[in-house]
Amino acid sequence: MSEVRKGPDEADESQCDSGIESLRSLRSLPEPTPAPASRPSDGGGPQTWTHPPGTAKEPQEKEDADGERADSTYGSSSLTEPLVLLGGLEAEDPAPRSPLPPMGALSPQQLEALTYISEDGDTLVHLAVIHEAPAVLLCCLALLPQEVLDIQNNLYQTALHLAVHLDQPGAVRALVMKGASRVLQDRHGDTALHVACQRQHLACARCLLEGQPEPGRGPSHSLDLQLQNWQGLTCLHIATLQRNQPLMELLLQNGADIDTQEGTSGKTALHLAVETQEQGLVQFLIQSGARVDARMLNGCTPLHLAAGRGLMGISSTLCQAGADSLLRNVEDETPQDLAEEVRGIYSALFSKASHTHSRDRCCH
Template sequence: MSAAPKGPDEADEGQCDSGIESLRSLPKEDPDGERADSSYGSSSLTEPPWPWPRDPDPEPPAPDAPGLGLQQLEALTYISEDGDTLVHLAVIHEAPAVLLCCLALLPQEVLDIQNNLYQTALHLAVHLDQPDAVRALVLKGASRVLQDRHGDTALHVACQRQHLDCARCLLEGQPEEGRGSLHSLDLQLQNWQGLACLHIATLQRNQRLMELLLQNGAEIDAQEGTSGKTALHLAVETQERGLVQFLLLAGARVDARMLNGCTPLHLAAGRGLGSISSTLCEAGADSLLRNVEDETPQDLAEDPLALLPFDDLKISGKPLRCAD
């Protein structure tokens, strides 16, 4: 039996409009009185932030934002089938004038709506490397602690993408009075892989990002959530001696332990990283500490003598030289 043809006023259920320039084609209201929103962070907007009547006959109440009509308010609070608001779309389409208009007219709660991927407009601005948009969103109080589907905050994304200017805006920007975020920026917050921002910056071998994070309060000896590695352990795994030296000079604990008891020297010795092992030993690493397998770094080293804490060893009266 064929489906009954649609009337002239009936909308196609599969129709989607996510473009900024086509807001005039948006439906005025869903027949069920509900709005498409798949994000867990936007439950406060299940109903529109400005009240308007469901019966078109009564006189509509005056809107909170002066000078805006009913259709303009509906457009500003539009949410696409992907969960994107007009603020998301302004960032995606790189439309700063539209973004600034939204920021001037919309309440702070709208800025923190998360789309179907749990991304806020701030996540997208960082991902697309738009520091001016990041700065404007932070100024208006956009949350910097909301996490996307991977558990990443906007700052995690900045570290992964190595967008230094965006990271600086997130760390140093302050919301204007009356627009403050409910939660302050937490630099120890971990994503679903157990990584804090400093861990990500270290894995990316980005010393400038690492320095910026430490200057703004990142805990240098914080352990990641899966195996308990610190940034120094991760720096050893990158095999970048410069990163290891940087962290040691910044105050990293040289004998920090993983959950299995391994120190950075265990990792360096087990990987045959002679120069990094020497750097750790010069910084005071203990080559006799044992992990849960009862192994010391000396047990794991290809040349155990290279890790001995003595520089005056002699064999048959001749000094023993350890290779760097």
């Protein structure tokens, strides 16, 4: 099989596994040939999979608000209608334990369809998620080898990434139960859980954190909640920047380190909460055990950031929690120095404004 073509803006191979190795035993899908209308059925068994006439679609891509591809180049009708023949299932939410035909009951063409790879690197599992076809997804999960679930497309997204991206907790739960990896990273270095935090999909995050593969589907992929994406952010950092306290609580309950530093400047979640100027988040993190005097790479504590921004309420909250106002950063500045500097700037601006106002009154 020829290698999957890479996009020009993808991460290099050293950043994440492309999943190409798992394709070596799979065959590409040949050009479909319509089955004769008069062909008899073999004893009532599954029908041969064929493209129905007139369902060919022009290449078509959809993008969501942040520019990530969320569709393939194939119309959904050419995917879901014929593949319902594999099981005839109609489910709102994939149920991995539903009865399915045994592997031997499938025709060669149906097996070829299940191992199809699109020009975008999408497997049928990706496409079932993209087109919100739970019956097709259910068939794939029951019939395909576990390693196929972890194949990454040309954007290094697994089907699990896409299920989270499109807020499909039922599909996320089904994929996790069937052993899909939760640690693979896409071209941005994001795991499926990073994506859940960025898009604030709490139900999907819960499925990823609490779900476990069923017996016989391989070892559990332990989640590293301290894993950083290419921007140096853990899931807790992202949830904090999104000001999403329920997500933060969920991550901390499942073992996220509250004092982990992000990879660019060494900020902890408490530093980031100060930068959001959300006093409630600051109080929540302090109550959850965050170190109030945690230092960035430049020596700044959360109190340095609050004082330097003139955030008097947050500065007071930090001081009440025991923050040291005399700690010095690499510039030899204390939070107290920064607060006085800010007050001096405000005082100068206020004095200048008062002087201008008095002059205007004299002129009139």
